Amino acid sequence: MSTPNAAVELIRQSIERHPDKVAYFCGERALSYAELNLASRRFALLLRERGIVAGERVVVALPDCLSFPVAFLGCLLAGTVAVAAGSALADDDLAHVIADSGARLLVSHAEHASRHAALCPGLAQVVCDDLGPTQEAPSCVDGFLPYHPSAEDFAYMLYTSGSTGRPKGIPHRHTSLLVPCDLMGRSVLGITGDDVIFSTSKLSFCYGLLNSLSFALRFGATAVLLPGKPDVLSILHVIEQRSPSIFFSVPTVFRQIILSCAEPKLKFPMRLCCSAGEALPPLLFHEWLRLTGMEIIDGIGASELSHHFICNPPGRAVAGSAGMVVPGYRVRLVDDADNDVPSGSEGNLLVSGETGAPFYWNLPELSRTTMRPDGFIRTGDIFLEKDGYYFHRGRSDDMIKVDAQWVSPLVVEDVLRGHPAVADCAVAAVTIGALARPGAFIVPAAGFESSPELVRELKELVRSRLPDHMCPARFRFMTNLPRTSTGKVRRCCLREQTPSPTKPE
Template sequence: MGRRNAAWSLLESGMSFGPDRTAYRFGSSALTYGELAGRCLRCASFLDSRSIRPGDRVMLSLPDTPAMVCAFLGAMLAGACPVPVNTSLHAPDYGFLLEDSGAKLLLTVPGHPSLEAAEGRCPAVLCDDMGPPGLDGLPPVFDPRPADDARPGFMLYSSGSTGRPKGVPHRQDDLLVPARTWGLVLGLTDRDVVLSSSKLFFAYGLLASLALPLAAGAATVLFPGKPGPCDVFDLMLRHRPTAFFGVPTLYNAMIRAFEPAMKESVPGLCYSAGEALPSLLHEEWARITGREVLEGIGSTEAFNVFISNRKGHSRPGSAGQTVQGFEARLVDDAGRDVPPGSQGHLLVRGEGLCREYWNRPDKTRETMLADGWLRTGDVFVEEGGFYAHQGRSDDMLKSAGQWVSPVRVEEELLRHPAVAECAVAARRVNGLDVICAFVVAAPGAATGKALTLELRKFLLGRLQEHMCPACFEFVPELPKTATGKVQRFVLRQC
């Protein structure tokens, strides 16, 4: 017997605060909770008319517009599996995603490269900002299909920070778990206005712009483009959000673009996830805005944040403490628990975790362990209940026989005024792996041998010698995923 449809449960939760309350702000328009529910039901009817059946995958290559929200929830109402994907890929990438997911339908926008990939693979429907054509002519009536754990409820793709993305299927009910776990840390209410720089195709963006605000009856600001620092400050000034969700690279850019007049529009809740937040950025943001940044760590596999700082108890350089509903362990390479203060691979366990990767039994065996534990691929140190991120397991470096955290080196390097961004990775030199720092210089900084010597001297005054990079390379930009994560595996291949 199937359970109640999770998308409808989420919509009902939002409507319980009043169907006339604003659910989404988009440009100069607004969509109420009642209107949102009606459009989602129409979208379910539309998909049903296109012979989309329970369990069928529907790929969504759509910008952050009402169409994206309605297509995602509408597909779930129809019992189908929405698959939001990165909107800035190339046609061959979409070809892989369509083949891998086995999508029966693609929803996208005119002129998008996913259309080329869909030819000969599956039908495509072009949407405007509000959804598929003819949606307004359909009645807002559809009987939501019950959840069925034998079929995926929704599926995301990993960001590809370590290579080709993997499909991460979730049950329908996993959509509701964040509100009663991480949501308790955030404390969003129906009086909140949410702004997220992360897009809806990314787990962090789907959490911040859909799962959490709809459960709380909050209003959410949608921005279809890729927001730069000035865009974010403009949106803050226009919409006065009470909660902002960003990533470290954007916080870094916003700090550099900050002007005193912007301070009054910075919301009371500022959150960072997606990658470790350097303590320098935490300190600088607090200094110039008067607001603390709450940092946390989650994953696509969890569709949640499982370690987080709390309001008024945020520790710079730490991802925080375990979120209610989750357990965490740090283990060595042999799977044995490590003592406090020692580096270890992070394992987490809790409700809502992905049970297996899509079409990847090899990766499933590596990541989804016995007794419900999930290997996150991150290395942490735990002290006093707080977890400090040391880097990805694959990114850890060895120098002079000792493990080195690239995050630790990057945090200190960022403190030099000539460094705007940096990443540390191993590079092969004369058959040996050496630590290399890839540096994006601050505007006006003169790159060259003199700056290299200055940066090494700077680090030697702050770090042990074996932790200091043996070489420095100045680059115009760092390779990143669409979600802002640095792709260190690309740097290792340079």
């Protein structure tokens, strides 16, 4: 059975209707749909000239510049599997991705080309600048025929390590770039060709790839790319310069924007602000709403399922909730014996949908435990459902068992963030004697310092709101929390921290 080539389908209508419309802005540069179509087809011909055939893997180790969508779409047009690695991977991780994927070719930015080439001597390489390949690509694409995939052919692969571990490959078929456009982009977010999309999440992550590539191109919208680190000044500059109507980001960035602004109200051009990556704290939701007049549309997805499968509906977002099931997906909450739990009870989240990855690359044992025979994927998340809304209680391996009762770090963190001395915080298991107990890792707000008095206040706050077994047994004050490149707290690193004896207990 055949299936449409996603690269063709994503831009087909725009090429027919408005070829000169801007598909991408990056800094002061722009790339129209016609230019994107030509450049990606030339890239596909370049791959064929280099002897790369359908099904072989091509690692795209580029920053979020105009050459990324050119190379990514070009890979799909040639029938090769685009391994979206980005340019921020550590050398060891990039070398692992290249070796594990069995890549035949590496696409590098000129700034990193020499270093990347040294990682895998002998591997074929295409070097790009911000616009496309620096070497001569075929100029004539007349008669070029895009690869016509079967339903089983892979289009792209992402590597993810979650919050810890070696990056693992997740292959996806062409439909995983197209189906979320209808299920999420159109039905939930109402994206149209009039939208300007800005995502701080990079194209090498599932959230950023669907936001900046699939959603933007499928609906004939315009996307804005930010090649460098998404710091607050750069983000605010893009918002002022390009007036995006949809802003995709993560809780850490929303928090940083709030903390960086001294104005009593913030005026932004967006019609939608969306969050993912980790649970959005209710206090952050309410503060953003107070400052901007806009909800943050929180949702949850996974690299294994391409994009969101649970999301808040715009206009009906519930603080602290990841939202409702996106139509087209099936969700179950089960106990450890695989029995469905009743509404209002915590359970392990299982998700099934057309965009589910069939397995992890080269990891058959992990695939068997995650991708179930019944079509459901075990996400590793603990959720609670109430009135159709789903509330994230943490990762299953982050939960802390205290006196035969489970403690959700997120619940304790939400309470701690209610204290004015807490700018940010995370809760993770610490060992006292031979027992696991909640430990609180606090980033103090400006003007506050660690002290026994502050620890007593924080303990009293938690005990006034939660059962005693959920009260942190230790507090440690930190300058920053360890996070992944996508903004998720690395609780595994916190669990390895040994609280200093000089700090208040």
